[in-house]
Amino acid sequence: MSLSVGQVARLAxxxxxxxxxxxxxxxxxxxxxxxxxxxxxxDEDLARLQQILLYRELGFPLEEIAAILDDPAxxxxxxxxxxxxxxxxxxxxxxxxxxxxxxxxEARTRGIALTPAERLEVFGSFTPEExxxxxxxxxxxxxxxxxxxxxxxxxxxxxxxxxxxxxxAIHRDLAAxxxxxxxxxGEAAMDLAERHRGHISRWFxxxxxxxxxxxxELYVSDPRFTxxxxxxxxxxxxxxxxxxxxxxxxxxxxxxxxxxTR
Numbered sequence: 001m002s003l004s005v006g007q008v009a010r011l012a013x014x015x016x017x018x019x020x021x022x023x024x025x026x027x028x029x030x031x032x033x034x035x036x037x038x039x040x041x042x043d044e045d046l047a048r049l050q051q052i053l054l055y056r057e058l059g060f061p062l063e064e065i066a067a068i069l070d071d072p073a074x075x076x077x078x079x080x081x082x083x084x085x086x087x088x089x090x091x092x093x094x095x096x097x098x099x100x101x102x103x104x105x106e107a108r109t110r111g112i113a114l115t116p117a118e119r120l121e122v123f124g125s126f127t128p129e130e131x132x133x134x135x136x137x138x139x140x141x142x143x144x145x146x147x148x149x150x151x152x153x154x155x156x157x158x159x160x161x162x163x164x165x166x167x168x169a170i171h172r173d174l175a176a177x178x179x180x181x182x183x184x185x186g187e188a189a190m191d192l193a194e195r196h197r198g199h200i201s202r203w204f205x206x207x208x209x210x211x212x213x214x215x216x217e218l219y220v221s222d223p224r225f226t227x228x229x230x231x232x233x234x235x236x237x238x239x240x241x242x243x244x245x246x247x248x249x250x251x252x253x254x255x256x257x258x259x260x261t262r
Contacts, residue, residue, distance in 0.1 A: 184242035216241035
C-alpha cells in the first residue's frame with residue numbers, strides 16, 4: 001500500500017512543495033508512480049523521510065543528509081544509533097537553553113532589572129534565580145522574605161555593585177580575623193558579626209539577632225554555605241557562627257543569658 005504526495009505531506013507535517021523538491025534533487029524519490037505519473041510513497045519511502053526530517057531537525061544540510069543516507073556502509077541500525085547520539089546531545093543543549101530562559105523569567109519575576117552585561121558584572125557565573133525555589137520553600141511567606149523581594153526589586157546596578165563590595169569587605173575582614181586567631185567572642189569578631197547583620201538588614205530584610213543566629217547555624221549545617229566560607233579561610237563558617245552567637249549575647253538577646261559587657 002502506498003500513499004499520495006498529499007497524504008504524506010499531511011502525515012509528516014511538510015508541504016507538498018518540499019516533497020517535490022526532495023524528489024527533484026534525488027533525496028527522496030517516490031518508490032511508485034501511477035500510470036498518470038503521480039507520485040506514490042511506499043513504507044520504505046516513509047522510513048527514509050523520517051530519517052531526513054530527523055537530520056533536518058538537527059540542522060544538517062540536504063546534501064549532507066543525502067550522503068549519510070546513501071552511504072553503503074551505514075545500515076538502518078547504525079543510522080538510528082547515530083541519530084540517538086545526536087538527539088541526546090541536542091537535548092542536553094536544549095535543557096541548558098530552557099534553564100537559561102527559566103532563570104531569565106525568575107529574574108524578571110523577582111524584579112532584578114539588570115541587562116545581561118550588568119548581571120555578568122555583578123554576579124559573574126552565579127545566578128540568584130537558581131536558588132529562588134529553595135529560598136521560597138524555606139522562608140517564603142514570612143515578613144523577611146517579602147521584605148527582601150521588595151528591596152531586591154528596587155535595586156539598581158549601582159546598588160548591586162555597592163552591596164557586593166560591602167559584602168566582600170566584610171568577608172575579607174572576617175577571614176583576616178579568623179586567620180589571625182582573634183577569639184570569636186572577642187570585641188573585634190563580635191563587631192564584624194554586627195557588621196554582617198547590619199549588611200543584611202540594610203540591603204535585604206530586618207535581620208534580628210534570632211534570624212542572624214539561624215543564619216549562623218545554616219552556614220555550618222549546609223555544605224554549600226560552608227564551602228563558600230571555607231574557601232575564604234579554613235574554619236571560617238564555624239568562626240562566624242560563634243561570633244554571631246557572641247554578638248547576640250552581647251546585645252542582650254541571649255535566650256535568657258546575661259548580656260556581655262564591653
